[in-house]
Amino acid sequence: MKFPKLAAIAALIPLALAGCAGAPAGGGGSNEVTYWLWDANQLPAYQACADAFQAANPDTKVKIEQFGWADYWNKITTGLVAGTAPDVFTNHLNYYPTYASKNQLVPLDEFVQRDAVPTDVYAEGLADLWVAQDGKRYGLPKDFDTVALFYNKKMLADAGVAEADLAKLTWNPQDGGSYEKLIAHLTVDANGVRGDQPGFDKSKVAVHGLGLDENNGAGVGQQMWSMYALATGWTYTDKNPWGSKFNYDDPRFQQALGWFRGLIEKGYLPSLATARSGTSVNDGFGAGKYALSTNGSWMIGSYFGYDGVEAGVAPTPVGPSGKRATIFNGLADSIYTGTDNRDGAWKWVKYLASAECQKKVGEQAVVFPAIPEALAVAKEEFAAKGVDITAFTGAVEDGATHLYPITDHAPEIAALVGPAVDAVLSFQADPSSLTEINEQVNALFR
Amino acid sequence: MIARRGEGRVALLFLLPAGFGFVLFYAWPALQTFYLSFTDYSLLATPNWVGARNYAEAMSDRKFWNALLVTGEYVLINISVQTAVALLIAVLMHRLTKSSVVRGALLLPYLIANVVVALVWYTMLDAQLGIVNAALTWFGIDPVAFFGETSTAIPTIALVNVWRHMGYTALLIFAGLQAIPKSVYEAAAIDGASEIRVFRTVTMPLLRPVLAMVLVLTVIGSFQIFDTVAVTTKGGPVDATRVIYFYIYEKAFQQFDFGYAAALCVVLFLILVGVALAQLRLLRAGSSDLD
Missing domain, CATH: 3.40.190.10 (Periplasmic binding protein-like II)
Structure with missing residues (x-):
């Protein structure tokens, strides 16, 4: 009996070792x-x-x-x-x-x-x-990468908007400025009525003026809401890099987020549920469901690669700070x-x-x-x-860039703020709920 | 039957490879997890003993309780629908056809990788571009954001997995049905019992031990829901699909809080032991009515 037992063990050892000893990369x-x-x-x-x-x-x-x-x-x-x-x-x-x-x-x-x-x-x-x-x-x-506004050239032409005008867009958190007017005008319901025309049916939108990203933004909202919040003069942290106090309790941030979700109520931006139901925002753009879409430079290949959609790209709108804003990463x-x-x-x-x-x-x-x-x-x-x-x-030359927030605890912050912004955009919580989340975020640094 | 001494030794030898694997890949990691649950461990530094702090933290962690609740909802929908559908399929096969083509076809969804099933359904159910919603719109029904709505996300994921697993579960039950002697069915036929009556008074009682085994296995498997969530909703929207294993994964591999994740694993383990024991007792799996 001894020999076979030893043999069995001897046969196992190389197997076990082979499993552990993947060649070190x-x-x-x-x-x-x-x-x-x-x-x-x-x-x-x-x-x-x-x-x-x-x-x-x-x-x-x-x-x-x-x-x-x-x-x-x-x-x-x-x-x-x-x-x-x-x-x-x-x-x-x-x-x-x-x-x-x-x-x-x-x-x-x-x-x-x-x-x-x-x-x-x-x-x-x-x-x-x-x-x-x-x-x-x-x-x-x-x-490096920055964020800009992709647009569908044909939809712009159909709406009688000159591409050059996109560079002149302004935005503010109260009425959305000429930026919101454009988004409204580019939104079209199933009967062909535009978002800024009487009789617009916001429950049956065929093309949304602006697309909503399929991710929760992880507390940074890089290609989703950062270009609005940062254009108010708001900053993520007390200093960057290596800030230790976040500013999600700032009214400027909460107003920008409130304006953003207001677009959903008006029918200009798809609901959070729709955005999360299966397709990415860029594929939605490629399928002709969105006229405009904010996204990062790393997505150029996708936006310009769709068959049957001619894409263009314009800078983000000028905000209350008098400047455009984009994250610089x-x-x-x-x-x-x-x-x-x-x-x-x-x-x-x-x-x-x-x-x-x-x-x-x-x-x-x-x-x-x-x-x-x-x-x-x-x-x-x-x-x-x-x-x-x-x-x-152009954002780099104009000084319109804001560094990506670099801090400790980034994954924990993403896990706290991502779902909280979800709750705001799905109308389960008010933008002011971010004040309490901000306290939890800042508690991580104590 | 009493084995002779020599046979016992041979048996031991045959058990050795499996035992070796069990200790190395199950028992040792399990003990390690138990130890880590009492530490603060970020993977890149040595673990720090913190006593029961992780457990205390878990008790007041709203997201953890939410994850358990979400998982419970998933298991309830997944298991009740899956068992009912599988039972129906198995009985239909048992009473109507023995065709191996039908049996093979039933198993097909189970042969497709979980992640592929999840992604295909995710695409088909999209609110704007999915084929299912295109069909709904054609019938005059407003599109539904199945995966995107907080109220429908978990039921959708549960039903997608029912679709994948029902054929396999049906085959397990079908195997149990074949163990029931034909004579009882013949006797029932002679007595003039209807199909429904045969199902209630013959099939169900005799099937109980097999059903209990199937339930214990599928319930524990159902608690382990992870991949469908990981490739579709990623826990969202808000926390609607943040099931327990996904939450543990996020804590460990995204936030590097391995000690806390290990504590959650231990709590989940205790819950699952309780669930399995309760099931076995309730279903009297050890005894059969076939005497």
């Missing part, structure tokens, strides 16, 4: 650098960078892996715990504060100093986003502390942050590179595809 030989990103559209651009990098550095091999956004952060987090995270990965402002404070990211300051890498070549403010509360730099910028590449090839990883990060690589990315016209001269390349390539990106980039 962070390893892969000392001259290989593993790099992760989440956007499949950007994969060809970064592969082009990797090819050029390897040609110049024959001793270092770059292995790029791509995982969709939904899996990406789970894989990164479990990878950090198991010691199998990639050497270099695309990082996001929502996640890096946590990783940096848990010593999972390599501070780049020494490398930056040693190689005299300029940090002032990027669009203004982008590089500063990646300096954490401890004063250390955890990433070098690769791209950017990604960067970070190095994992567990890498066994720190120098190779740094060389790759340095290359990713260089004008040479960012121009290659610009040529693919999928994102806006962080370095202005690379952005100019992207601008031309986008124009060749029929997309004028000045609606997005």
